Amino acid sequence: MLDVSDVSWSVPAARILDRVTCAVPRGSLVGLLGPNGSGKTTLLRVVAGLVPPAQGHVTIDGDDLTGLSRRVIARRMALLAQYAETDLDLTALEVVLLGRTPHRRSRWSDGDTDLDRAAEALARVDMVDFAGRKWQTLSGGERQRVQLARALAQEPELLLLDEPTNHLDIGHQLQLLHLVRRSGITALAALHDLNLAAMFCDHVVVLNRGGVVATGPPVTVLTPALLADVYGVDADVTVHDGRPVIAFRPPS
Numbered sequence: 398m399l400d401v402s403d404v405s406w407s408v409p410a411a412r413i414l415d416r417v418t419c420a421v422p423r424g425s426l427v428g429l430l431g432p433n434g435s436g437k438t439t440l441l442r443v444v445a446g447l448v449p450p451a452q453g454h455v456t457i458d459g460d461d462l463t464g465l466s467r468r469v470i471a472r473r474m475a476l477l478a479q480y481a482e483t484d485l486d487l488t489a490l491e492v493v494l495l496g497r498t499p500h501r502r503s504r505w506s507d508g509d510t511d512l513d514r515a516a517e518a519l520a521r522v523d524m525v526d527f528a529g530r531k532w533q534t535l536s537g538g539e540r541q542r543v544q545l546a547r548a549l550a551q552e553p554e555l556l557l558l559d560e561p562t563n564h565l566d567i568g569h570q571l572q573l574l575h576l577v578r579r580s581g582i583t584a585l586a587a588l589h590d591l592n593l594a595a596m597f598c599d600h601v602v603v604l605n606r607g608g609v610v611a612t613g614p615p616v617t618v619l620t621p622a623l624l625a626d627v628y629g630v631d632a633d634v635t636v637h638d639g640r641p642v643i644a645f646r647p648p649s
């Protein structure tokens with residue numbers, strides 16, 4: 398569904414993405430892993446069409462992103478960014494309605510459908526009671542859930558998530574990833590929590606210094622050797638129900 402082929406991106410001083418190739422099959426949740434500064438956010442921004450790749454191609458169902466308008470891209474994919482806007486003078490419901498913008502034929506059309514979709518999306522993230530609350534008054538975790546509702550209201554073919562469990566308590570972390578999986582939406586999610594990635598992802602792609610160093614099902618990728626190589630950590634990995642469970646050891 399999503400294919401990233403040989404993608405590089407540089408700033409004058411450094412190559413940030415180095416010939417990245419990976420795929421997200423339709424209906425799957427793929428985890429984008431890697432240490433701080435390894436290029437996860439940059440790759441998501443390239444995939445979202447926010448920055449053009451210096452080399453290589455991103456295609457969605459065979460359509461090269463460079464040939465698609467911003468509006469068409471916005472209809473086909475939603476990005477849940479790591480840092481949400483903080484100074485919006487909008488209610489939670491109005492923020493979710495922003496997700497409907499790419500579907501409107503005019504500024505005034507489809508009001509009822511949009512409201513229905515926005516209300517459904519708020520219900521899916523368990524935020525109905527907050528619909529009328531001003532954005533600035535929401536906690537970090539509540540904002541995160543409203544932003545997910547905005548992305549769901551957009552009804553994208555592909556959902557891009559940049560550390561979506563930031564700010565969430567463990568219950569809502571599990572709920573969010575469960576919701577993404579259960580919805581059957583195709584998703585690529587940058588994740589720091591390797592145990593959450595192991596629990597929920599069909600595949601993981603591990604970046605290090607801008608390059609892909611491993612890709613495959615969590616159980617084959619998340620080995621003690623990889624964790625030592627890429628993250629410099631010492632860990633025991635056991636397998637439970639076919640999924641790895643990682644117990645980290647303190648640095649010696």
Ligand SMILES: Nc1ncnc2c1ncn2[C@@H]1O[C@H](COP(=O)(O)OP(=O)(O)OP(=O)(O)O)[C@@H](O)[C@H]1O
Pocket residue numbers: 408413431432433434435436437438439440
């Ligand atoms: N516009 C830019 N100019 C200079 N350096 C940049 C720019 N954008 C990204 N970088 C650098 O590229 C590297 C990758 O950044 P990126 O945000 O993609 O990493 P990340 O894997 O998402 O990190 P984190 O886990 O810390 O969020 C970092 O070293 C960052 O400082």
